[in-house]
Amino acid sequence: MSLAAPARALIQPGAEEALILLKGVWKVFKMPSGTFEALKNINLSIRAGEFVSVTGKSGSGKSTLVNMITGIDRPTRGEVRVNGTLLNTLSEGALSVWRGHNLGIVFQFFQLLPMLSVLENVMLPMDFCNRYDPAERESRAMDLLKMVGLEKVAHKLPAALSGGQQQCAAIARALANDPPILVADEPTGNLDSRTAAHVMAIFTDLVAHGKTLVMVTHDLSLAQQAHRVLVISDGELIHPAIVATWPHLSHAAMRHLNRHLHDLRLPPGAELPPSRGVLVLEGSLQPGTTRPRPRLHLEPLAAGAWHLFERPEEAGHFRAGPEGAWVLRWDESAWERLRQDAPDVVTTLQSHRGGQA
Numbered sequence: 435m436s437l438a439a440p441a442r443a444l445i446q447p448g449a450e451e452a453l454i455l456l457k458g459v460w461k462v463f464k465m466p467s468g469t470f471e472a473l474k475n476i477n478l479s480i481r482a483g484e485f486v487s488v489t490g491k492s493g494s495g496k497s498t499l500v501n502m503i504t505g506i507d508r509p510t511r512g513e514v515r516v517n518g519t520l521l522n523t524l525s526e527g528a529l530s531v532w533r534g535h536n537l538g539i540v541f542q543f544f545q546l547l548p549m550l551s552v553l554e555n556v557m558l559p560m561d562f563c564n565r566y567d568p569a570e571r572e573s574r575a576m577d578l579l580k581m582v583g584l585e586k587v588a589h590k591l592p593a594a595l596s597g598g599q600q601q602c603a604a605i606a607r608a609l610a611n612d613p614p615i616l617v618a619d620e621p622t623g624n625l626d627s628r629t630a631a632h633v634m635a636i637f638t639d640l641v642a643h644g645k646t647l648v649m650v651t652h653d654l655s656l657a658q659q660a661h662r663v664l665v666i667s668d669g670e671l672i673h674p675a676i677v678a679t680w681p682h683l684s685h686a687a688m689r690h691l692n693r694h695l696h697d698l699r700l701p702p703g704a705e706l707p708p709s710r711g712v713l714v715l716e717g718s719l720q721p722g723t724t725r726p727r728p729r730l731h732l733e734p735l736a737a738g739a740w741h742l743f744e745r746p747e748e749a750g751h752f753r754a755g756p757e758g759a760w761v762l763r764w765d766e767s768a769w770e771r772l773r774q775d776a777p778d779v780v781t782t783l784q785s786h787r788g789g790q791a
């Protein structure tokens with residue numbers, strides 16, 4: 435069996451590579467009935483040029499998460515760093531100037547100003563940020579409208595446009611100040627599937643030209659067009675390797691796995707400690723030679739491979755390959771907790787015993 439190159443979808447980019455970085459972010463809402471944890475210890479990194487989709491059930495925390503990235507809302511605890519700026523420390527005024535230069539935001543219901551023409555709507559962010567020379571603004575806005583196919587309706591009011599056209603105008607407006615990052619919250623939620631496909635084609639093209647895109651969507655087929663799908667469930671961000679390895683599990687099942695799998699880095703040649711199961715994130719595990727082989731024939735485990743062990747000691751037949759190994763694993767007690775919390779998930783995993791992302 436040949437060993438695959440590290441599967442990027444299994445791990446997040448390192449903090450040093452991140453254009454968007456959330457570290458230990460919690461959001462707790464205070465309500466008369468008590469407190470509600472909408473985001474629980476989110477650690478997220480997104481590199482420049484990535485297209486990342488955010489999926490999850492209604493109320494799982496998707497909008498709260500993107501509101502952290504846009505600075506529309508602030509974390510209760512933790513750090514949010516976007517394009518080199520620590521958002522936690524900015525005043526409201528500084529945040530809105532920062533947002534104007536760094537982010538374009540696209541909403542589900544377009545939010546164009548109804549009394550301004552489409553062209554004026556697109557010029558508005560340039561006026562607000564004073565980014566381009568006043569003489570240049572109109573032609574720049576027209577170029578952006580051309581790019582999204584709307585030059586013929588530039589002088590109309592938004593109400594005269596279809597929903598799809600209004601969303602394309604909102605995308606042009608989001609691009610007005612040429613921000614490196616676009617954030618779109620359910621941008622196709624109010625569009626039919628043909629129009630949604632057109633909006634997705636515009637997004638894909640923008641990413642191909644270097645924009646970083648974070649898109650919230652309920653639609654799994656649209657989510658999967660991104661480079662990376664983030665799943666959020668009850669305020670928890672599911673480890674990308676769990677999403678990539680067991681994409682068909684329910685989000686609740688993924689959440690159970692997320693809570694009970696722990697990561698471990700092994701230097702080259704190190705023996706895998708007693709474990710009930712392992713998933714290789716990076717590097718490889720090779721069948722060891724120092725212990726007697728078990729009855730079964732063991733294959734190397736490359737990045738993306740997972741395997742369950744009958745007995746924890748069987749894990750010791752594996753050693754990290756020459757490049758080391760970074761794994762998620764269950765030790766005996768984590769596996770027992772998983773069995774107690776989610777017996778159906780254990781049964782599903784046991785029916786396969788292993789596989790490849």
Ligand SMILES: Nc1ncnc2c1ncn2[C@@H]1O[C@H](COP(=O)(O)OP(=O)(O)OP(=O)(O)O)[C@@H](O)[C@H]1O
Binds near residue numbers: 472494
């Ligand atoms: N300002 C607030 N005060 C109290 N609770 C809030 C507030 N904002 C959001 N919540 C709660 O936080 C949870 C997450 O909300 P959020 O809007 O992020 O979910 P979502 O995944 O975007 O949902 P949807 O897909 O329905 O838009 C929900 O239970 C919501 O009721």
